[in-house]
Amino acid sequence: MTKDQIFEFFRRLAEDNPSPETELEYGNAYQLVVAVALSAQATDVGVNKATRALFAQVETPQQMLDLGEEGLKAHIKTIGLFNSKAKNVIALSRLLVEEYGGEVPDTREDLVRLPGVGRKTANVVLNCWFGQETFAVDTHILRVGNRTDLAKGKTPEQVEAKLERRVPQPFRLGAHHWLILHGRYICKARTPECWRCPVVDLCSFRKKVMEKPGRRTSG
DSSP states (O other), X not given: OOHHHHHHHHHHHHHHOSSOOOSXXXXXXXXXXXXXXXXXXXXXXXXXXXXXXXXXXXXXXXXXXXXHHHHHHHHHTTSTTHHHHHXXXXXXXXXXXXXXXXXXXXXXXXXXXXXXXXXXXXXXXXXXXXXXXXXXXXXXXXXXXXXXXXXXXXXXXHHHHHHHHHOOTTSTTTHHHHHHHHHHHXXXXXXXXXXXXXXXXXXXXXXXXXXXXXXXXXX
């Protein structure tokens, strides 16, 4: 994509959704860290179902420690890998209490020190809570970046680096939200819904699906 095409790409996505946000539910920075950590290899819908009752009870790292690992597991047992995730959440809560006064740090270097928090999770927290222009590359963004030719790369880190260089203002803050939502609801993995895509003419994907699949009729 050219610079003009990239600008137009995001302009259209922004026109459709002027204020994009994560679909994870949270009330403060700590709950956001927990929600994103739990969302690995799980859907936002599934995480939200599990955390509604949890977050009504737990708002701080200390409250999570008071709940304990077994108590946490009872809340999140419907989420994949809940045993290891529970261990990480308790461990990151302890680190926040012991080294950060119970507050979530606002740098990537500090965030990735937390157990279960990788670069993607750190980028989500920095963007959603601290308003930093970061690009949290998940499977959706990896797919959209490569399909559209917006940011090609074999790894999330490669795609992130290209997005850093290529995404213009005023779209940098919301860019990863638009790309995630686009990948989740339109540029889907198996059958991209190109027939209703607002940026289809800017996309270099060769196997575009321009006709909506018809419903099977019985009889």
